[in-house]
Amino acid sequence: MKTMRNRELIPSFQRPASRVMIRRAASYEQELGTLIYESLAEFGLAVKEKVVLLKPNLVGLDPLGVMNTHPAVIAAARESFLRLGASQVLIGDGPAMDRDTEAILESVRLREFAGPLAHMFVDLNVDDVQRVPLATRASRLKELYFPKTVLGADLVVSMPKLKTHHWAGVTLSLKNMFGVVPGSCYGWPKNVLHWAGIDQAILDINAAVRPNFAIVDGIVGMEGNGPIQGTSKACGVLIFGDDPVAVDATCCRVMGLRPEKIKYLASAGTMLGHINVDKIQQVGENIATVQVNFEVLAEFSGLRKAA
Amino acid sequence: MPFLREAQNGDGGWGFQPGAQSRVEPTCWAVKAFFSRGDSSQADQRAIDQGLNFLRTSQLADGSWASTPEEKTGCWVTSLVCWVLAGARDEQFAKAIDAGLRWVCEDWPRDSSWLQRWVRKLRSADRISKQNNALRGWGWTPGTSSWVEPTAFALLALETKRAGELGELAQKRRRLGEALLYDRMCPGGGWNCGNPEVYGVAGEPLVIPTTWALLALREHSDQRENADSLAWMEGNFAKIQGPGSHALAQVCLAVYGREPSAGVDSAGDYHAKNESLRSIQAAAWTVLAGSDSQTWLGDRVRN
Numbered sequence: 001m002k003t004m005r006n007r008e009l010i011p012s013f014q015r016p017a018s019r020v021m022i023r024r025a026a027s028y029e030q031e032l033g034t035l036i037y038e039s040l041a042e043f044g045l046a047v048k049e050k051v052v053l054l055k056p057n058l059v060g061l062d063p064l065g066v067m068n069t070h071p072a073v074i075a076a077a078r079e080s081f082l083r084l085g086a087s088q089v090l091i092g093d094g095p096a097m098d099r100d101t102e103a104i105l106e107s108v109r110l111r112e113f114a115g116p117l118a119h120m121f122v123d124l125n126v127d128d129v130q131r132v133p134l135a136t137r138a139s140r141l142k143e144l145y146f147p148k149t150v151l152g153a154d155l156v157v158s159m160p161k162l163k164t165h166h167w168a169g170v171t172l173s174l175k176n177m178f179g180v181v182p183g184s185c186y187g188w189p190k191n192v193l194h195w196a197g198i199d200q201a202i203l204d205i206n207a208a209v210r211p212n213f214a215i216v217d218g219i220v221g222m223e224g225n226g227p228i229q230g231t232s233k234a235c236g237v238l239i240f241g242d243d244p245v246a247v248d249a250t251c252c253r254v255m256g257l258r259p260e261k262i263k264y265l266a267s268a269g270t271m272l273g274h275i276n277v278d279k280i281q282q283v284g285e286n287i288a289t290v291q292v293n294f295e296v297l298a299e300f301s302g303l304r305k306a307a
Numbered sequence: 308m309p310f311l312r313e314a315q316n317g318d319g320g321w322g323f324q325p326g327a328q329s330r331v332e333p334t335c336w337a338v339k340a341f342f343s344r345g346d347s348s349q350a351d352q353r354a355i356d357q358g359l360n361f362l363r364t365s366q367l368a369d370g371s372w373a374s375t376p377e378e379k380t381g382c383w384v385t386s387l388v389c390w391v392l393a394g395a396r397d398e399q400f401a402k403a404i405d406a407g408l409r410w411v412c413e414d415w416p417r418d419s420s421w422l423q424r425w426v427r428k429l430r431s432a433d434r435i436s437k438q439n440n441a442l443r444g445w446g447w448t449p450g451t452s453s454w455v456e457p458t459a460f461a462l463l464a465l466e467t468k469r470a471g472e473l474g475e476l477a478q479k480r481r482r483l484g485e486a487l488l489y490d491r492m493c494p495g496g497g498w499n500c501g502n503p504e505v506y507g508v509a510g511e512p513l514v515i516p517t518t519w520a521l522l523a524l525r526e527h528s529d530q531r532e533n534a535d536s537l538a539w540m541e542g543n544f545a546k547i548q549g550p551g552s553h554a555l556a557q558v559c560l561a562v563y564g565r566e567p568s569a570g571v572d573s574a575g576d577y578h579a580k581n582e583s584l585r586s587i588q589a590a591a592w593t594v595l596a597g598s599d600s601q602t603w604l605g606d607r608v609r610n
Binding site for chain 2: 102192
């Protein structure tokens with residue numbers, strides 16, 4: 001049984017190995033519910049009677065469907081957590097560039113997949129907030145306001161899309177947590193985080209919020225000039241894990257990138273989870289069998305694995 | 308309006324949704340919506356008075372307003388409050404507005420300081436985005452970069468009559484702010500948050516920042532950039548998917564004397580479809596869209 005929302009920082013050398021599962025999923029049209037339910041069940045998450053918050057990556061209007069976490073994955077994850085006994089499964093995000101969250105929800109067609117959103121979706125940009133002092137101080141920020149829905153959930157599940165990022169290298173389950181920082185306090189975009197240092201802010205936010213599970217939509221990802229203007233990249237996987245750092249490290253390896261070369265991941269690997277392959281128990285598909293090399297901008301060519 | 312009336316909290320403010328904690332921004336939009344109704348009933352006037360009182364008592368000692376009751380540092384909502392309080396045309400708010408506008412005028416963004424421009428050149432950051440960094444608008448929070456919406460709100464606040472008393476500094480900030488908005492326009496017209504081009508790829512405009520930029524720049528309606536942006540708005544009106552954007556696009560077109568294209572869902576249709584978020588802001592913008600803009604946009608004077 002897992003402990004819900006443990007915010008204690010444990011040095012990685014004292015942590016037990018993490019487990020990451022890679023599952024093949026060829027398309028969004030296939031039946032994803034069973035696949036996700038069975039994958040989650042293997043982790044033995046103690047979600048019975050708990051409140052679960054799914055945090056997808058909803059970036060903006062996305063007519064081509066390559067920018068945001070796909071609604072089929074979000075809806076299947078929600079159904080799966082309910083089947084596992086969660087008392088409530090909320091979906092929440094605070095898009096960074098466009099304050100019309102309702103337009104984004106329409107654009108991604110979440111209602112079509114998940115049903116009426118009235119008591120299910122929380123716009124984290126405008127939720128009630130609470131001040132949280134930052135213990136890690138990786139950035140110069142001393143505190144941040146976070147949505148009460150995020151702080152009150154028993155289980156926060158980061159659900160990013162598998163994407164490269166033009167400033168951070170990659171945007172996966174850790175970077176996805178920028179979306180819990182409320183725009184109503186910090187604006188659109190949440191520019192204070194850029195000034196604080198993107199890499200450092202990622203660490204501070206994740207140390208404060210401590211998402212305790214990750215499901216990465218890698219069925220179709222994005223390469224190049226992500227997270228908005230990149231190009232789609234079919235990868236055909238869903239990646240699960242109860243250590244978001246280990247999940248992100250595995251995602252990098254699937255993308256043909258070296259996680260230890262991504263600044264924030266390297267730092268996260270010392271205090272928030274594991275990036276060392278020896279400390280990650282790989283289940284499901286083998287990385288080598290699903291690996292698809294993602295293009296990165298020239299600035300990030302050093303992230304590529306040697307051929 | 309009934310939705311807004313019922314959603315007012317006991318402290319006179321509004322939250323972003325009914326039942327949520329009172330915040331400055333939704334209170335501003337709700338009060339603007341009540342203003343836009345013209346002659347108010349007694350009940351509506353009481354709602355306005357209580358809303359204005361919430362705003363006045365939320366002001367920080369340095370003249371600014373914070374986005375949340377707990378926060379002690381002012382931010383972009385200061386412009387919004389000054390704009391709303393000025394619309395009340397009531398001398399009792401004069402001191403609060405003056406202090407707020409002074410704070411707005413002295414709140415310089417960090418990205419355009421000479422030091423930051425020099426650092427940018429050293430890092431070849433100019434390659435990432437093409438923009439004139441000598442121009443200075445306003446950021447969402449102090450000590451950050453200039454962005455379209457907070458710059459537009461500051462310009463709307465600095466249009467008000469009381470800003471005329473701030474003299475040269477206010478005029479200079481208006482000139483710089485207007486120039487910044489034109490500089491940050493997306494190629495072909497319209498605005499997004501303020502990234503017209505990144506790594507050589509043109510940014511996509513968005514309805515909400517385009518509306519506020521066009522309202523802040525409405526005095527220059529004969530400028531080519533205004534016409535291009537208006538054309539973008541008209542061309543995209545039928546594709547709008549959110550009630551907030553839909554309402555603001557209507558506001559924008561009406562202020563420029565244009566009619567929205569036919570065959571588009573009504574505001575009611577939008578709210579029925581988007582039952583999800585019960586947004587005070589979207590509801591208030593919808594009320595504004597159905598009102599004469601003279602009732603809430605005005606109180607402007609050219610310094």
